[in-house]
Amino acid sequence: MLKVILNAPNPLTPFNEPARDLRIQNTPLWLHQRNVLAPYTKSEVELQPGQRFPQQRGEMIVYRDNLFFDKEYIDTFIALATSRKRACRAAFSAEDPAFKEHALPLSSSYTPAGQLFLADLWYYPNGPVADVEPLVIDLQAKEMGYYHVPTYMADQSGDLTFQVPLRTLLAIDSWVHIFIADVVFGLFSRGARFEKRLNEDLAFKLKLLGKALYEGKQVLECSELVKVGRNCVIDPSATIHGPTTIGDSVTINAGAVIENCIIGNNVNVSQDVQLMLSVVGDGTFLPFRAALFMTTIMDNSMVAQNTCLQMCVVGRNTFVGAGSTFTDYNLIPAPIRALDGNGKLNFSNRP
DSSP states (O other), X not given: OEEEEEOOOOEETTTTEEGGGSEETTEXXXXXXXXXXXXXXXXXEEEOTTOOOOOOOSOXXXXXXXXXXXXHHHXXXXXXXXXXXXXXXXXXXXXOHHIIIIISTTOOOOEEETTEEEXXXXXXXXXXXXXXXXXXXXXXXXXXXXXXXOTTTSOTTOSEEEEEXXXXXXXXXXXXXXXXXXXXXXXXXXXXXXXXXXHHOHHHHHHHHHHHXXXXXOGGGSTTTEEXXXXXEEOTTOEEESSEEEOSSOEEOTTOEXXXXXXXTTOEEOTTOEEESOEEOTTOEEOXXXXXESOEEOTTXXXXXXXXXXXXXXXXXXXXXXXXXXXXXXXXXXXXXXXXXXXXXXEOXXX
16 A cells, blocks of 8 residues: 655644654654554655645555554554545544544644544545545543542533543644643553453453462553563662553662653653653653653653653753742633644633
8 A cells, every 4th residue: 555645844833843753652753653554555655745646546545744643543444444445534523522622622634524524634445536535433532530639629610531532543733732642642542442451351351460460560560561671770669550661771760650651762760750641752861859740751851850740741852940840730710722733822622
């Protein structure tokens, strides 16, 4: 199958880079797309704006390079599209809770079509044609809470929850979408898929239990859920709960607590560091008592001691000074706004 990549040249504020070059789940987006599509494609063509579309026959998948998708979505999309034997375009229902809550706000990449929103992902069974039918795939969203706060702190919208999909397709038009892709559609989705498999697959459940018994660890700490790379140095007093992925040449010192994270290569996690539902990029240094919650840090950054970051996105080669706190609690009695895909302030749909 031929892969045709449409370029989205607009840089994302404040990173001043196009989405394809930014890291999603600690992997450059263009590389993540290539890895997910590798089982289906043998060749690729990259088109710049204004360049002519290749007029050749044969199976073809076309997408814009600011799209983040996972294996579960692509497998379903290609299976349904090939079974129809017609040209298809990925679409969302306007009532899909994960799309409506997290993907649509601040976006500029979706095309409205009645009760549907069309995404820049196409399948052509026999070359490009004008007649394309929408293919709606249910993201299988599940409501999951992330905070249980006292009633006097909660707003009128109720509990603090995310609509977590088991399949992911998301256009990266704003820095907020990086947070959504890494945390809500990334770490939360990985946890939701793990829970679903644990409830439905008895063999997997027995395998987990057997490995935990053999290793003498709690189930969430066993090697089936905590994937550790090569040449890592981990202090025995560190607490690591899965699902967690740790890269190569990582140092984790005494008293560190890590829960449901993605940690890159050559990362130094010092004493008493707290990491929860976060993505830590390659070469990052976290000194003692740094804390991250639902935060993305890109490669070669440093968060100094006694600093707490909550629901943040930090670009590469960044230094955050000691004793800083970036809270996730909105102290202003007004909805939170952020720059959308058109560079204008718009409502982010976050409490």
